[in-house]
Amino acid sequence: MSEISIETRGLNLFYGDFQALIGIDLQIPARKVTALIGPSGCGKSTLLRVFNRMNDLIDGVRVSGQVIIGGQDIFAPGADLLGLREKVGMVFQRPNPFPLSVYENIVFGLAVHRLARRQEYGDIVEQALRSVLLWDDLKDRLHHSALKLSLEQQQRLCIARVLPLKPQILLMDEPCSALDPIATLHIEELMQKLKKEYTIVIVTHNMQQAARASDRTGFLYLGKLIEINETVNIFTKPAQAMTENYISGRFG
Amino acid sequence: MKPMRVRKLKEWLIEKTILLSGIFSVVFVLLIFLFLLREGLSLFRGESVIDFIFGKSWYPISDPPRFGILPLILGSLLVTLGAAAISVPIGIAAALYIAEIAPLRLREALKAGIELLAAIPSVVIGFIGMITLGPWIKNLFNIPTGLTALTGSVTLAFMAMPTIVSIAEDAITAVPRQYREAAIAMGATKWQTTWRIVARAARPGMLAAVMLGIGRVIGETMAVMMVTGNAAIIPTSFLQPVRTLTATIAAEMGESVQGGPHYAALFAIGIVLFVITFLINGVADLYLHRSRR
Numbered sequence: 001m002s003e004i005s006i007e008t009r010g011l012n013l014f015y016g017d018f019q020a021l022i023g024i025d026l027q028i029p030a031r032k033v034t035a036l037i038g039p040s041g042c043g044k045s046t047l048l049r050v051f052n053r054m055n056d057l058i059d060g061v062r063v064s065g066q067v068i069i070g071g072q073d074i075f076a077p078g079a080d081l082l083g084l085r086e087k088v089g090m091v092f093q094r095p096n097p098f099p100l101s102v103y104e105n106i107v108f109g110l111a112v113h114r115l116a117r118r119q120e121y122g123d124i125v126e127q128a129l130r131s132v133l134l135w136d137d138l139k140d141r142l143h144h145s146a147l148k149l150s151l152e153q154q155q156r157l158c159i160a161r162v163l164p165l166k167p168q169i170l171l172m173d174e175p176c177s178a179l180d181p182i183a184t185l186h187i188e189e190l191m192q193k194l195k196k197e198y199t200i201v202i203v204t205h206n207m208q209q210a211a212r213a214s215d216r217t218g219f220l221y222l223g224k225l226i227e228i229n230e231t232v233n234i235f236t237k238p239a240q241a242m243t244e245n246y247i248s249g250r251f252g
Numbered sequence: 253m254k255p256m257r258v259r260k261l262k263e264w265l266i267e268k269t270i271l272l273s274g275i276f277s278v279v280f281v282l283l284i285f286l287f288l289l290r291e292g293l294s295l296f297r298g299e300s301v302i303d304f305i306f307g308k309s310w311y312p313i314s315d316p317p318r319f320g321i322l323p324l325i326l327g328s329l330l331v332t333l334g335a336a337a338i339s340v341p342i343g344i345a346a347a348l349y350i351a352e353i354a355p356l357r358l359r360e361a362l363k364a365g366i367e368l369l370a371a372i373p374s375v376v377i378g379f380i381g382m383i384t385l386g387p388w389i390k391n392l393f394n395i396p397t398g399l400t401a402l403t404g405s406v407t408l409a410f411m412a413m414p415t416i417v418s419i420a421e422d423a424i425t426a427v428p429r430q431y432r433e434a435a436i437a438m439g440a441t442k443w444q445t446t447w448r449i450v451a452r453a454a455r456p457g458m459l460a461a462v463m464l465g466i467g468r469v470i471g472e473t474m475a476v477m478m479v480t481g482n483a484a485i486i487p488t489s490f491l492q493p494v495r496t497l498t499a500t501i502a503a504e505m506g507e508s509v510q511g512g513p514h515y516a517a518l519f520a521i522g523i524v525l526f527v528i529t530f531l532i533n534g535v536a537d538l539y540l541h542r543s544r545r
Contacts, residue, residue: 085439096430
């Protein structure tokens with residue numbers, strides 16, 4: 001396997017007494033789309049939120065093991081949490097643009113991390129919107145409220161919003177579950193375009209989506225990573241009976 | 253099952269009862285306003301509106317009486333501005349702290365405290381202002397009396413605070429969690445998230461909170477009458493006694509002759525107050541409406 005973007009070693013995660021992730025060892029290759037699938041409550045979203053430490057916001061979460069991103073253990077004492085979140089962007093289940101203008105949504109990250117001078121903002125906004133194919137639609141509406149956009153446009157904007165931070169990794173937590181089928185296809189096409197520059201990890205309920213859009217697929221069940229492999233292999237000749245049962249719809 | 257006719261009648265009765273209650277509350281407000289107009293407008297048979305509002309002297313019982321309420325308007329304005337300058341920054345900061353930062357238990361305690369503050373009768377707050385704050389201000393600035401516009405502003409700030417804090421806190425709490433999550437996920441600090449996203453999203457609600465707080469201050473009578481010294485002169489500083497519109501009505505209504513010009517002038521002041529609070533509430537409503545959209 002080529003360059004590794006995220007690696008976990010013996011990762012355990014507890015919500016209080018409940019162990020949500022059990023001994024996860026995986027490697028996620030750079031500039032590929034990796035899908036995480038599994039039934040509800042299997043820990044796939046939790047695992048995704050380990051990679052940018054969003055689980056820290058929940059009381060009573062404990063993590064053991066190692067998660068290495070960019071050569072650093074992100075749970076090491078003194079790890080740069082804000083820097084991690086700059087490097088690892090996240091797109092949420094429901095489009096959640098800020099209740100600000102399109103323009104302000106995109107420059108938010110720049111302002112927070114002081115990444116650019118104000119004169120450069122215009123170009124950066126254009127570039128970010130072009131990357132998600134929104135520029136032509138929105139170039140005359142940059143100062144309108146982002147909440148007025150269609151859901152698909154909002155979700156694209158949410159992707160565009162993290163790009164100015166020059167992240168290496170994009171985490172997507174069921175990014176299409178609020179969208180209609182056409183918009184879903186558009187976002188999947190966009191992922192194919194973005195993976196040339198970014199490592200993408202997507203959590204999805206939709207197995208067709210995993211099959212269509214990802215290069216590698218990991219199957220989680222009850223907090224364990226049952227199997228992770230090339231997507232073609234997972235869907236045609238899975239190594240584990242449990243994986244086969246799940247993808248053929250016999251449970252879950 | 254009851255026959256359809258009976259159920260329909262019941263529905264009709266309930267509907268009409270609710271409708272009537274709704275109409276009554278509006279009618280009462282209208283009647284109050286009409287009553288104010290009827291009693292107050294008679295003043296303007298002998299007095300011009302301009303002289304009334306911009307007149308610099310309020311000598312209602314001299315001969316001939318002078319009914320210029322400019323000193324009273326400026327008194328109300330000064331005390332209100334002072335109270336706003338104190339209560340708005342503190343109130344908004346307190347609301348942000350309670351809604352965003354305070355740990356759960358402290359939050360509950362603080363909210364209970366704020367509600368308690370709202371429950372203190374205004375005469376008690378006025379009493380405390382008169383007995384403790386007044387002498388303190390007198391000594392601090394070395395002035396002849398502690399009953400000044402500043403004393404009124406500080407006292408009224410206490411009364412505006414609960415309104416501002418509780419409404420602003422509601423507006424901040426109502427900001428969806430997903431905005432905060434998005435900002436945190438982009439590496440924003442707690443403060444950046446609070447200030448750049450949450451406070452922005454809650455801004456219409458916070459403006460409404462400020463307007464309603466100010467509305468309360470302008471209409472407040474008892475406390476302000478006790479601590480501002482009640483001198484109907486055009487104020488030039490915060491360290492001077494002033495008299496507000498409300499205090500004037502409360503202090504003089506008892507000694508005016510019913511139906512006479514003094515009596516009418518006090519009602520005319522009531523009209524002015526009514527219009528001011530109506531405008532302020534209208535603006536607040538506009539913002540509240542906008543924040544719900």
